Amino acid sequence: MKRLLLLAVLACVSWSSLPQTSSQTQEDTLKTSASEIIPIAEDTLQQYGNFKKTIQLSKKNKEFKTLGEAYIGLAQWHEDHTVLDSSIIYLKKAISLYEKQEMTKELAETYLLLVTNYSGTAEYDKGSETVFKALALYEKLGDQQGVAQCYTKICDLLYYSDSYAEGAEYCKKAIAIQEKNGYEEDLALSYRRLAENQLFLGDLDESLANMNQAINLYKKIGETGPPILACYNGRGNIYKYMERYEEAIEDYNRCYEGAKAIGLERYMMPPTANIGHVYLLQGKYAEALPYNLRAIEIMKRIGNSKNLWENYMHVSNIYSELGDYKNALEYHELYEQGHSEYLNTIIARKDSELQVKYETAQKDLAILDKEAKIAQQRKTQWLYIGIAGLLAVILFGMYFTLKNIRKKRKALVVLNSELDAKNRQNELLLKEIHHRVKNNLEMVKSLIALQSAKLEDGASKEAMLASQNRVQSMGIIHQKLYQGENLGSIEMKDYFINLGEGVLDTFNAEEKVKIECAMDDLNLDVDTAVPIGLIVNELLTNALKYAFPEGAKGQINISLIKEDDDLLLKVTDNGIGKTEGSKPKGTGFGTQLIQLLTQQLNGTVSEDYNNGTAVFFNFKNFKTA
Structure with a gap:
C-alpha cells in the first residue's frame, strides 16, 4: 500500500480538473506527464485504471522511474486482491526495466518483493535464488539495511524448508545489524521470524519472548496492519503448542478481526485454520470442522497453497472421527496428493543432512588425530635440544595439546548434540509416518468393511473379509512400530x-x-x-x-x-x-x-x-x- 500512496502523491491534476473541450483529443492527453495525470483513487477499480494509464504515459514519455513504480503498484494491487500470479508478472516487468536502466537500489528492492510472492505460491526454490540476487546487490551498494532484510527473507524461506536452526541463525544476523542501526520496523519482523523458527526447534519460551518483542516494537511504532496481525497469529501458534489454548484462540481472533476490519481476506485464513486446529487438538471435532473448511475455501480462492495439504489432513481426520468416512476418504486423497511428494523430499533431505554431518564428524576426528600426532612429533624433536630448552618445550607442548583437546572436545560435544537432535527429529518423523500408514490401513479396512456390507454374494463377502484381515495384519505391524x-x-x-x-x-x-x-x-x-x-x-x-x-x-x-x-x-x-x-x-x-x-x-x-x-x-x- 505504501507504493500505492507514493504513486498517488505524484498526482497533481485530477481527471475532473482537466479541460473537457471538444477539441481535446486522446493524443493531446497522452502528451501530458504521467506523474501529473493520476489522481488519488479510493475505488480499487479506479486505482487499477490509473496504474494502467500511468504505464501508458510513462512508456511514451520515457519516465522510467514512474514506470517502474506503476508496475510495482499494479503488482501490489494484484497481491492485495490475492492474484499472486499476475503480481509476479508485473514485478518481473519492473525487474527487467530496472536491469536495463541500471537502477540497482530499485532492482534489489523489487527482488525482495518478488521473494514474498514466491513464498506465497510455495515456490521456495525460486524465492531462494531471487533473495540471494538481492543480497549480492545490497552488499555491492554497502546497504546494511538491505543486507539485513535479505537475511530475514532467507530465514523465512528456510522456515518453510524445515531448516529451522539455519533459519534462526540468519535471523540473529539480521537482528544484530538492525539493533546496531536502529531499524525498528525491520527489527520487529526479524524477531517474528526468529520466534517462528524457534517454535519448531522446541524453544517455546524463547519463541514466545521474541514474538512478544516483535509485538511490542510494532506497537511502539504505531503499526496496526498486517505485520502486527501476523505476530498475533504467530503468538497464537506458540500458545497452541504450549497447550495454552484459550490464550491461543484469543490471539487468533485478534488477528482475524483485525484482518476483517481492514478487508484483507488472506490474513483471515491463517487464524481461521489455526482455530480449527486448536479445537481438533482438544477433541472438539464438530467445532473444528467449519473453521478448517472455511480455511480451505479461502486458500483456494486466494491461491495460497502452502498449508493446503495440512488442512486437508485435518478435515479428513475430523470426518473420520465424526463417522463420515466418505468425506474422510475424499479429503484424505486430496491430502495424499499434496503431501506425499513433500514428505519424500523432507526424508531425503534429512538423510542427506545426517550423512553430511556424519562425514564431517569423521573428518574432524581424523584432523584431531593428525594434530595430536604432529604435536607429539614436535615434542620428540625438541627432546634433542639442550636440557634447559627441553623443559620449556615440554611445558609449551603440554599446554598447547591440552588446550586443543579441550577445544576439540567442546566442538565434539556440540556436534554430538546436533546429531542427537537430528536423530530425535528423524525418529519422530518415522513414528509419524508409521502412525499415518497405520491410520490409512485402518481407513482401507473400514472401507472394505463398508463395501462388504453391501455385498450379497457369499464368495465375494469371504474375499472381502480375507482382504480386511490382510490389511489388518499389516496395520498392526505399523502400530507396533510407532x-x-x-x-x-x-x-x-x-x-x-x-x-x-x-x-x-x-x-x-x-x-x-x-x-x-x-x-x-x-x-x-x-x-x-x-x-x-x-x-x-x-x-x-x-x-x-x-x-x-x-x-x-x-x-x-x-x-x-x-x-x-x-x-x-x-x-x-x-x-x-x-x-x-x-x-x-x-x-x-x-x-x-x-x-x-x-x-x-x-x-x-x-x-x-x-x-x-x-x-x-x-x-x-x-x-x-
Missing part, C-alpha cells in the same frame, strides 16, 4: 497375540476358539515380520473357516523360534483336519499367497493332518533385530 522403542523391529509374540485377537473378532469366535502363542520374545526386522504376519493371518483365517465347523470349540497354537541359521514357524489346530493332498477349499488364493511369501523368505513348508492340522515352515532368508 508405539515401540525400536523403529526397525517387531516383537513377534506380542504381534501374534494382537493379530489373533483381531482375527477372532472378525469371525466373532472369541468364545469358541482359543489362540495360544507358546514362544519366547523374538524381535524381527520389518521386512521379515510383514510376510510372516500375512502367512499366520492366512492360516488363522483358514482354521477359523474350516477347522471348527458348526460352532465347534477348539484351540490354535502358534510358535516361532530361531535355531542356528533357521527360523521355524509352526501353526497347529485341533480341528477336523483334512485329507492330505486334497484340493484347497475356497478360491485357493490364500494358499497361493502363503507359497509366494514362503518363497520370498527362502523357506519351505510342510503339513501334518494327524489330530487336526499342523503347518511347519523353515525360513532361511530373515533378519532379526
